[in-house]
Amino acid sequence: NLKDWCISRQLWWGHRIPMYYCDECGWEDASVDEIEVCPACGAPVRQDDDVLDTWFSSQLWPFATMGWTEEGMDAPQMRTAYPTQVLSTARDIMGLWVARMVMASMYCCDNTIPFEDVIIHPTVMAADGKPMSKSRGNGVDPLRLMEDYGADGMRFGLLMQVTGAQDMKFNEAKLESSRNFANKVKNASRFVLMNLEGYEPGAPEPVTPADRWIFSRLAKVVAAVDAAYDNFEFGEITRELYSFVWNEFCDWYIEFSKARLAVDADPADRVACQRNLVFVLGQILRLLHPIMPFITEEVYGEMPKDEGAAPMLIVAPWPDAAELSRFVDEESERAIAMVCEVVGAVRSTRSRYGISPKVALPVAVKVAAEADAALLLAQAHLIGQLANVEEFEVAVETSKPAESAVVLGSGLEVYIVLAGHVDFDAERARLARERDGLAKDVAKFEKKLSNPGFLAKAAPEIVEKDKAKLADLADKLTRVEAQLAELG
Numbered sequence: 001n002l003k004d005w006c007i008s009r010q011l012w013w014g015h016r017i018p019m020y021y022c023d024e025c026g027w028e029d030a031s032v033d034e035i036e037v038c039p040a041c042g043a044p045v046r047q048d049d050d051v052l053d054t055w056f057s058s059q060l061w062p063f064a065t066m067g068w069t070e071e072g073m074d075a076p077q078m079r080t081a082y083p084t085q086v087l088s089t090a091r092d093i094m095g096l097w098v099a100r101m102v103m104a105s106m107y108c109c110d111n112t113i114p115f116e117d118v119i120i121h122p123t124v125m126a127a128d129g130k131p132m133s134k135s136r137g138n139g140v141d142p143l144r145l146m147e148d149y150g151a152d153g154m155r156f157g158l159l160m161q162v163t164g165a166q167d168m169k170f171n172e173a174k175l176e177s178s179r180n181f182a183n184k185v186k187n188a189s190r191f192v193l194m195n196l197e198g199y200e201p202g203a204p205e206p207v208t209p210a211d212r213w214i215f216s217r218l219a220k221v222v223a224a225v226d227a228a229y230d231n232f233e234f235g236e237i238t239r240e241l242y243s244f245v246w247n248e249f250c251d252w253y254i255e256f257s258k259a260r261l262a263v264d265a266d267p268a269d270r271v272a273c274q275r276n277l278v279f280v281l282g283q284i285l286r287l288l289h290p291i292m293p294f295i296t297e298e299v300y301g302e303m304p305k306d307e308g309a310a311p312m313l314i315v316a317p318w319p320d321a322a323e324l325s326r327f328v329d330e331e332s333e334r335a336i337a338m339v340c341e342v343v344g345a346v347r348s349t350r351s352r353y354g355i356s357p358k359v360a361l362p363v364a365v366k367v368a369a370e371a372d373a374a375l376l377l378a379q380a381h382l383i384g385q386l387a388n389v390e391e392f393e394v395a396v397e398t399s400k401p402a403e404s405a406v407v408l409g410s411g412l413e414v415y416i417v418l419a420g421h422v423d424f425d426a427e428r429a430r431l432a433r434e435r436d437g438l439a440k441d442v443a444k445f446e447k448k449l450s451n452p453g454f455l456a457k458a459a460p461e462i463v464e465k466d467k468a469k470l471a472d473l474a475d476k477l478t479r480v481e482a483q484l485a486e487l488g
């Protein structure tokens with residue numbers, strides 16, 4: 001459905017149209033070589049003042065930027081860098097420019113296609129879903145965003161909002177979480193760097209199940225990030241990295257490492273732990289570098305380096321997924337996943353009942369299989385260290401102890417014994433009063449919202465508000481009932 005389109009444009013920059021005119025005798029022609037005098041009558045000629053329109057110039061871009069206009073296909077840059085790999089573009093110029101780049105390259109450059117892939121990236125829209133524009137005043141100033149969230153935070157936060165080629169509504173609030181993430185990366189790096197006393201460079205080697213777990217997770221994340229890059233899923237990359245770095249490396253692996261780094265720890269194991277921290281952090285910096293180049297380069301500059309290591313992160317080799325795959329270890333992943341669930345269950349129960357972390361609590365865990373029981377029991381010291389647990393029991397066949405809280409995990413149940421720390425009678429009475437009050441409110445809203453008279457007369461936003469209120473009350477009621485059941 002293409003229609004004819006003007007080839008020229010009146011601008012003072014661009015490729016000037018190679019048309020020559022003689023005002024004396026009326027001769028005119030196009031010429032590759034510059035012409036000064038008329039071939040018909042010898043009078044001076046003039047070249048057309050117009051330049052090629054943008055679409056026409058743009059179609060020449062893939063090869064005109066590579067020395068083709070001077071040396072053709074033999075230009076050194078044509079030999080090394082043409083065709084290119086990826087063209088990144090917005091959707092609206094596919095037909096006008098991108099298709100013409102392909103046509104012009106095939107015509108001028110031995111029937112070659114100028115790029116292997118075209119990635120159509122989303123367009124960032126204003127929060128109201130309309131295109132950002134100066135006249136509407138709905139745009140954002142990137143310099144201000146960098147000021148507020150850091151250049152790395154802005155880059156990471158923008159990519160985190162990408163889902164495929166779909167245009168996105170810009171959400172500034174999301175940059176806050178990426179700024180916090182950037183700070184998390186800095187703080188975790190500082191922790192590692194401050195705990196390197198007595199460090200000796202050497203090959204990383206997973207010694208403990210926690211080491212084997214983080215190495216295994218790292219191997220899988222590198223593979224997932226590689227796959228996402230292959231498919232141009234940039235949002236997916238940030239989500240993988242955010243969750244691995246924050247929820248696994250910072251929240252757990254660093255915690256697991258603290259006891260091994262202590263002054264009174266076994267010196268050999270301390271060095272092993274330091275090497276592993278340096279290794280995993282180094283791989284994380286490489287993975288984050290394309291998106292957060294500034295913070296990662298700064299941290300890399302302070303990291304200890306083995307002989308022959310890249311002087312700067314930007315030239316350091318990318319993590320090698322094939323090489324790392326030897327670290328994949330499902331058993332250690334299962335063991336540590338269970339450790340995290342048990343520790344999380346004890347911590348959330350403490351905060352729910354206001355019990356200090358200084359008070360040791362007896363904990364029993366019901367697991368689905370004997371193999372899980374063995375894996376979890378072998379990590380009892382980690383659980384004791386992170387959750388202050390005493391009398392830790394794990395079994396396939398076990399029942400809920402008296403006066404205990406229960407937390408359901410995936411494939412396991414955690415019972416935290418609260419006897420002596422919670423007044424169960426008072427707690428039951430308090431919860432029962434709360435339940436009765438909530439049940440009354442739920443009934444009131446249900447009655448109101450099933451009344452046809454109210455629904456017909458009330459404004460829709462009032463009805464919506466009441467519905468939300470009812471959902472919230474019903475949710476609270478369910479949770480109070482569950483807590484009551486837990487107390488038995």
Ligand SMILES: [Zn+2]
Nearest residue numbers: 022025038041
């Ligand atoms: Zn002439």
